Amino acid sequence: MSxxxxxxxxxxxxxxxxxxxxxxxxxQEQTRDVCDRVTIYRILDRLVNENExxxxxxxxxxxxxxxxxxxxxxxxxxxxxxxxxxxxxxxTCFEDQSIDLNLPSKYIIQEYQLTVxxxxxxxx
Amino acid sequence: MSxxxxxxxxxxxxxxxxxxxxxxxxxQEQTRDVCDRVTIYRILDRLVNENExxxxxxxxxxxxxxxxxxxxxxxxxxxxxxxxxxxxxxxTCFEDQSIDLNLPSKYIIQEYQLTVxxxxxxxx
DNA sequence: TTATTTTAGCAACAAAGTTGCATTAATATG
DNA sequence: CATATTAATGCAACTTTGTTGCTAAAATAA
Ligand SMILES: [Mn+2]
Ligand SMILES: [Mn+2]
Ligand SMILES: [Zn+2]
Ligand SMILES: [Zn+2]
Numbered sequence: 001m002s003x004x005x006x007x008x009x010x011x012x013x014x015x016x017x018x019x020x021x022x023x024x025x026x027x028q029e030q031t032r033d034v035c036d037r038v039t040i041y042r043i044l045d046r047l048v049n050e051n052e053x054x055x056x057x058x059x060x061x062x063x064x065x066x067x068x069x070x071x072x073x074x075x076x077x078x079x080x081x082x083x084x085x086x087x088x089x090x091x092t093c094f095e096d097q098s099i100d101l102n103l104p105s106k107y108i109i110q111e112y113q114l115t116v117x118x119x120x121x122x123x124x
Numbered sequence: 125m126s127x128x129x130x131x132x133x134x135x136x137x138x139x140x141x142x143x144x145x146x147x148x149x150x151x152q153e154q155t156r157d158v159c160d161r162v163t164i165y166r167i168l169d170r171l172v173n174e175n176e177x178x179x180x181x182x183x184x185x186x187x188x189x190x191x192x193x194x195x196x197x198x199x200x201x202x203x204x205x206x207x208x209x210x211x212x213x214x215x216t217c218f219e220d221q222s223i224d225l226n227l228p229s230k231y232i233i234q235e236y237q238l239t240v241x242x243x244x245x246x247x248x
Numbered sequence: 249t250t251a252t253t254t255t256a257g258c259a260a261c262a263a264a265g266t267t268g269c270a271t272t273a274a275t276a277t278g
Numbered sequence: 279c280a281t282a283t284t285a286a287t288g289c290a291a292c293t294t295t296g297t298t299g300c301t302a303a304a305a306t307a308a
Contacts, residue, residue, distance in 0.1 A: 003274050003285060009276075037286050041265065043286090057238045061185045061295095063264085083231060099223045099238075106245035107207060113183045114223075114238045121230035127254060127305055148295075160257050165296065167255090185264095187295085249308100256303070265294080272287070278280090 002050060006042045007035040012052055012067070021056050021064035021082070039064065054078040056091060059117045064091050085120035086090055088105040126174060136176055136191070140208035140210045145180050145188035145206070145215040166204045178202040180215065188215050203236055209244035216244065 014030050015022060024044065030038055035043075044065055047053045056064045068078070081097040084090075101109060138154050139146060148168065152161055159167075168189055171177045180188045180202075192202065207223040208214075225233060 001275085001285085005274075005285080005286065021175040035286095037264095037288080038266085039287055045161050046286095057181055057183060057185045057237075057239075059181060060233065061181045061187050063185050081225070083227065086234065094227065097226065099225075100191070101205070101223075101240060102221065103205070103207065103218065103240065104245060106248050107240075108243040109240055110210065110242040111183065112238065112240040113181075114229075114236065115181075116225060116227065116233055116236040118234040121228060123231050124230050129255065131256080161295095162258080162297085163256055180266095247279075252305100252307070254303105254305070255300090259300095260298085262297075263295085266292080267293090268289105270288090272285105274283100274285075276281105276283075278282095 002046055007031070007039055008046065010034050011040065011043050012047060013066055015047075015053050016067045017068070018106055019092070020092065021100075022064035023062055023064050025089050026067070056082050057115065058082075058084050058091055066091075066093050067119050068093050068095050077111075078116075082106075082115045083120060084115055084117045085123055086117055087123040090120060091115075126170055130165055131155070132170065134158050135164065136171060137166050138179050139171075139189055140191045142190070143216070145190035145217065147186055147188050151189070163237050177207075180206050180239065181237045182206075182208050182215055183239050190215075192217050192219050204238075206237075206239045208239055208241045209246060209247055210241055210248035211243055214244060217238075 009028060010031060014027060024037075024040060027044075028040055031040065044053070048055055053065050053067045056066060058064055068080075079098050081094040083092045083094060099114060101112070102111070103109065134155060135151060138151060148164060151168075152164055152167045155164065169176070172179055177189050177191045180190060182188055192204075205218040205223070207218060208224050222236060225236070227233065
């Protein structure tokens with residue numbers, strides 16, 4: 001069973017308290033004296049496996065993490081749209097926005113990553 | 125003006141001759157004695173800027189490259205679906221599949237990356 | 249053919265992520 | 279509450295991916 005350590009609690013708080021998705025580097029800056037950077041990687045993995053947070057790959061390939069409302073619920077999914085602003089750099093979840101996929105029937109869909117890049121509402 | 129060197133021609137041939145998208149590492153394996161790995165990065169950048177190929181970010185964050193039919197045409201775009209098989213690892217373009225986005229009007233969309241992960245037709 | 253400009257190679261560097269192992273902390277059990 | 283058990287952490291070392299500066303070598307223009 002997974003243990004709730006100080007570092008894990010702190011990192012989950014940071015992610016849940018953020019309105020935007022955060023990179024490992026951004027989390028590291030906020031946890032300077034809490035734990036090692038390797039520990040952050042391991043805690044992020046654990047939180048993803050425990051469905052507390054989800055992983056978002058930005059259009060540039062950089063991995064981000066966010067907690068969304070559905071995360072805590074069972075039978076949840078993260079198939080929503082993410083928006084990455086090229087001006088302010090913020091990566092935001094659009095939890096109410098999903099899409100329809102029409103792939104050939106032989107294809108079994110497990111998950112998808114949809115990240116839209118452009119200029120956000122604040123920056124336009 | 126961009127110059128058509130041996131390495132650039134060879135790399136474009138490899139990408140155009142492939143039915144699946146290729147990573148820098150995969151391209152490097154096929155160009156062992158052709159050129160340096162830094163040169164491959166620079167050629168890939170050039171080919172993207174010249175709209176000969178396009179860049180796809182996989183669900184794991186790994187960058188892939190593919191040439192699609194629309195690439196050579198002017199006013200083309202790469203807003204199509206990509207499928208990443210978790211069994212065979214192949215990343216395929218679905219050039220005929222696009223999606224509808226309904227973001228708030230203040231959001232200006234520039235590009236998107238949509239990669240679906242699951243089991244492909246061959247592996248299911 | 250020679251001048252000009254782009255491209256290539258090389259070394260060095262940086263960011264992101266992984267692994268092994270000894271130590272420390274959290275939880276379970278008596 | 280004490281201690282055994284197991285999970286988490288820190289640290290060092292390493293890998294992968296990508297970038298930058300600079301000189302040498304090619305490609306194209308004149
Ligand atoms: Mn999200
Ligand atoms: Mn494609
Ligand atoms: Zn913005
Ligand atoms: Zn497959």
